[in-house]
Amino acid sequence: MIEDPREVERRRLLGxxxxxxxxxxxxxxxxxxxxxxxxxxxxxxxxxxxxxIEILQILFGxxx
Numbered sequence: 001m002i003e004d005p006r007e008v009e010r011r012r013l014l015g016x017x018x019x020x021x022x023x024x025x026x027x028x029x030x031x032x033x034x035x036x037x038x039x040x041x042x043x044x045x046x047x048x049x050x051x052x053i054e055i056l057q058i059l060f061g062x063x064x
Contacts, residue, residue, distance in 0.1 A: 011017075022030075056062050
């Protein structure tokens with residue numbers, strides 16, 4: 001990736017050290033967090049659907 005020379009100069013003037021970006025461990029950690037959050041969201045959605053089915057069964061005597 002080509003860096004903007006103005007950004008390089010700004011960091012130099014501010015004394016900010018620049019790493020080459022996130023480490024492999026940082027990327028793995030972020031992916032694990034996203035995956036875990038997605039699994040929780042899926043479980044919550046399924047639970048809400050099961051509750052809705054139970055309510056329908058009670059209200060209308062349905063066996064879904």
